[in-house]
Amino acid sequence: MVDPLLVSGLLSASxxxxxxxxxxxxxxxxxxxxxAIESLHMIIAASLVGGLVAWYYRALPSEFVSLITMALFxxxxxxxxxxxxxxxTSMGFTIAVASxxxxxxxxxxxxxxxxxxxxxxxxxxxxxxxxxxSSIASYLLAGVLLVLVLLFLWRIFIYxxxxxxxxxxxxxxxxxxxxxxxxxxxxxxxxxxxxIGAIPAHIALMMPGIIASRVEQGSSYIAIIFSFLSSITSxxxxxxxxxxxxxxxxxxxxxxxxxxxxxx
Amino acid sequence: MIVMDHVSxxxxxxxxxxxxxxxxxxxxxxxxxxxxGAGKSTMLKVLLGIVKRKSGSVSVFGIDPELDKKSIRRIxxxxxxxxxxxxxMPIKVKxxxxxxxxxxxxxxxxxxxxxxxxxxxxxxxxxxFSKLSGGLRQRVLLARALVKDAKLILLDEPLxxxxxxxxxxxxxxxxxxxxxxxVSFLIVGxxxxxxxxxxxxxxxxxxxxxxxxxxxxxxxxEYLAEAYGSVLLREGFIVMGEEHG
Numbered sequence: 001m002v003d004p005l006l007v008s009g010l011l012s013a014s015x016x017x018x019x020x021x022x023x024x025x026x027x028x029x030x031x032x033x034x035x036a037i038e039s040l041h042m043i044i045a046a047s048l049v050g051g052l053v054a055w056y057y058r059a060l061p062s063e064f065v066s067l068i069t070m071a072l073f074x075x076x077x078x079x080x081x082x083x084x085x086x087x088x089t090s091m092g093f094t095i096a097v098a099s100x101x102x103x104x105x106x107x108x109x110x111x112x113x114x115x116x117x118x119x120x121x122x123x124x125x126x127x128x129x130x131x132x133x134s135s136i137a138s139y140l141l142a143g144v145l146l147v148l149v150l151l152f153l154w155r156i157f158i159y160x161x162x163x164x165x166x167x168x169x170x171x172x173x174x175x176x177x178x179x180x181x182x183x184x185x186x187x188x189x190x191x192x193x194x195x196i197g198a199i200p201a202h203i204a205l206m207m208p209g210i211i212a213s214r215v216e217q218g219s220s221y222i223a224i225i226f227s228f229l230s231s232i233t234s235x236x237x238x239x240x241x242x243x244x245x246x247x248x249x250x251x252x253x254x255x256x257x258x259x260x261x262x263x264x
Numbered sequence: 265m266i267v268m269d270h271v272s273x274x275x276x277x278x279x280x281x282x283x284x285x286x287x288x289x290x291x292x293x294x295x296x297x298x299x300x301g302a303g304k305s306t307m308l309k310v311l312l313g314i315v316k317r318k319s320g321s322v323s324v325f326g327i328d329p330e331l332d333k334k335s336i337r338r339i340x341x342x343x344x345x346x347x348x349x350x351x352x353m354p355i356k357v358k359x360x361x362x363x364x365x366x367x368x369x370x371x372x373x374x375x376x377x378x379x380x381x382x383x384x385x386x387x388x389x390x391x392x393f394s395k396l397s398g399g400l401r402q403r404v405l406l407a408r409a410l411v412k413d414a415k416l417i418l419l420d421e422p423l424x425x426x427x428x429x430x431x432x433x434x435x436x437x438x439x440x441x442x443x444x445x446x447v448s449f450l451i452v453g454x455x456x457x458x459x460x461x462x463x464x465x466x467x468x469x470x471x472x473x474x475x476x477x478x479x480x481x482x483x484x485x486e487y488l489a490e491a492y493g494s495v496l497l498r499e500g501f502i503v504m505g506e507e508h509g
Contacts, residue, residue, distance in 0.1 A: 029353060029354070155366065158353075158355060158359075159363055159367065161350055161353060162349065162350050162353045162355055162360070162363075163344065163348065163349045163350070163363070165314070165344050165348050166342060166344055166363065166364075166408075167363075167367065168314060169312050169314060169337065169340075169342050170337055170363070170364055170367045170368065171337070171367045171368075172333060213354065219354075
């Protein structure tokens, strides 16, 4: 009989890795790494705000508060863009605001709420072994939907990243598709964070695309396979040895990348 | 027929082209030449409807490109300057060339192969675009402009990064397509030497139209000097103020 904790861990890591591998390739191609990082920082802050507010006002679900907080962060970035600030400035400022809120709320969540320290740790570093089996089905459905949407729009995103001007001439709607891509990156970041935590999500989103481009330029399959195998390996070792999953994911990814650099 | 009537256009508050009036009867083979910043690319983009006019009217086969982009998409093909493209993108050559037809909902590998054959790049079909030399990339982008069945093909500096032999071959191919398929070409270019053999319709532009007419009538020192700012006649060669052919 397989330990249910390991089963949860394997399923959570697998789901996160497939979505991360796919969106990570797009992030690499479309040069939206900064946006992906910004999303993760907003998610951290939003989760902590949601946690604290929901503890004080029991009637308010934490997810609802988190979503509103995320929307406010996005609004800050959008307003700055509309006012003519550059993309880097808008995102950088929003990251600073999100980090400030995360610092503030993590302190009070840890200090004032029962299980607060554990909650903060879970937001940051996740705990894939403790995802309840009842939630796995929902995550599976959400993951399938995300993957289907990404695959459906994949070619459009690639063409816009390659030549947005010609795409605008041929079909139009470049701006709208870019916003859809940004939303998908944000949703994927939320999805991955829920499963494996925000800090490991940084690794999951960045490394597969980087490694795939090192091995064979243009191979999305390599990115997804790498993401999946490294996640499974990390979960199994983490379960056996007790080292955090995120750390192992980083060790495996970085080691492989350094090996590829040396080999070339 | 392509008609531009007292057209001014630009970006934000900056006017790039001013009071442009020209009409070209289909099928035409025309070249727009002028110094950097003259508004050559802007003129193409006004015909596509992606740069809004400040004043004047434009008609492309009876269609206003700002009002009916969908119809323009079907009949006009475009090759941008290579600087507008993400050249590091890991995308295959055949996917680059197929872009216009796939976006329009068609996907025909034979059209892709034929377009690549026209530009002499058929053996690079499965190569990664970013791994090709500058000249080959340019040929692939040209193939992309030719893959679709268009009435008007707008090419923005299609011969850049291509050696002189290649330029002659490609220009000859474009002229042949124009004659055989009755396709109109409007080409932005600097290299006027390749034009001489074909006597295209020449539009000299420097914010305004300096002169327009057949190459043999217009490619003269007095017009070129006005367009480019300076001309040096040396041992039978004309050397123009900026980049020159």
